[in-house]
Amino acid sequence: MYADHLVQPWYDRLLADLPAGPVLDVHTHLGDSDAVTASYEELVSALDAARARSLVFPLSEPDGSYRHANAACLQAAERSESRLTALVRVVPDEVDDVEELLDRGARGLKLHLSSDQIELSDPRLEPALAVADERRLPVILHAGPEVGSTGADALATCERWPGLSLVMAHCGLSDLGRLHRHVGEVPNLYFDTSWWTPAHLMALFRLVPPGRVLAASDLPYSTPVNHLMSTGRCALQAGLSPDQVASVLGGQATRLLDGDEPLDLGPPPAEEAREVWPFLEAASTNLLAALEAMQRGLEPEVPLQVARHACDVPGDDPDAPVLASVLRLLDLYEEHREHLPRRNGFTPGWDLLSAAAVVARTPAAPLP
Known part of the structure; x- marks a missing residue:
């Protein structure tokens, strides 16, 4: 997808210096919305180029309903030979569908506060969050530039539902400046790397413990080859060790997806590995x-x-x-x-x- 075949040498060189392990992109989409599209064939081909698996959920739907789109993601996961794992995009009117979709193979939830015009504190979402808590599932929360502060609600959600893993998407950029100070208080708060400026990736790696950072591309807005390369390079520049970078690129996310205890990979690095001249x-x-x-x-x-x-x-x-x-x-x-x-x-x-x-x-x- 896009120019992945030309960027490939930089991605391959990055992986060559890292311990072997799973590569898991926690933020990819299928569908046709917002003037962007992502087909099953494009997603699988992009993952094959990155030698990766991904979590997948729908792009926004104009009518606000995700019944058909969630079903399509489940079907895509079923035909993908384990390369895709579906998450349920949740809106309040369809909360009653969540358990059935999880029973059919979905392994987590996606909440998009702005596109779907909901609040994390909306009491109608509580049944879905309770199920995620009970089943120890990841919950991806959109935290992009158009979103107002969700930090207080995020912390309250983590405290109330300690079994789920709340993942602030897009480097948590809507709240990172304040929220990073509270990471030590809530062991189930994570951030994904799906944002395009190295400044935000560097901020994330310098402020948040590496065990709380999960690689993500946001396909079709980027691709696994391009953005996992960016994630890994910024992690090394920030001062992470090869073992820590391998965890960011998929090791920790795989543990969360499998319901295993996450690894404590230590504090964020004290200084960058090399000065930028x-x-x-x-x-x-x-x-x-x-x-x-x-x-x-x-x-x-x-x-x-x-x-x-x-x-x-x-x-x-x-x-x-x-x-x-x-x-x-x-x-x-x-x-x-x-x-x-x-x-x-x-x-x-x-x-x-x-x-x-x-x-x-x-x-x-x-x-x-």
Whole structure:
């Protein structure tokens, strides 16, 4: 999907330095909504490229009902040969369906507060949360930029239902600035990494214990190859050990999915593994500016040119190998941009610039 085949060497190089173990993406979608689509074939192909499994749940439905979409995710999981595990997207009017769907093979819940116009404290959700608590299931909670603060409700939910694992999606960005201070008080609070800026990934890894962070791509908004590569590189740059990174990429999520006790992997690192020098910062910052336009279907324009200039350093510069790797991704973009299909409104090749922005910000991670 997208330009995964071109980003693949950076992902493969990342895994080569990590202990062997399961790779599990906790945040992928199926469906057709919000001007984006994700088919079963696209999801399975993207997971195969990442040698990964995923949790899957529906994209938003215009009519607010998820009966057919939840059933479609269950059917997809059944035909996927264990590559997919379905979660139930829950709305108050369909809470009575939750136990039946779990009995049929779903292994958790998804709550999207903004799209489905609900509150985590809505008493109508209590039967679903009680079942998740009883069965020790993950509950993925949307915590994206348009959501108001849910931190108090999240903490209250974790305390009231200690058997469930509440996963704040999108780096918990709506509440991370305050919520990270309370992680030690609630052992069942987690965060997934499905956000596109390395700044939020770095904040998550520097503020939250590694055992509470779970890798996620948010396909079709990204892909497992692209975003698990970003997650792993940022984890290494933040100072996590290879064992801790392997846990983030799937080890801990697999334990939660299987109902096993999660591992305590220690505190967040005290300092980054390597300093980020000025030209790396310049390249990464300008590529993120270019990427924001490309996510709206526009051309990268001047920020891409500025990023290229930042990569032009002498061969004896200590960051020359990293900047050369960034430049290789930009060259791949120029070489293939006219031949990549336009999908979901994104400018073709956006994921190559996304990967380049992350590589520039993570000089401590290995290069292909």
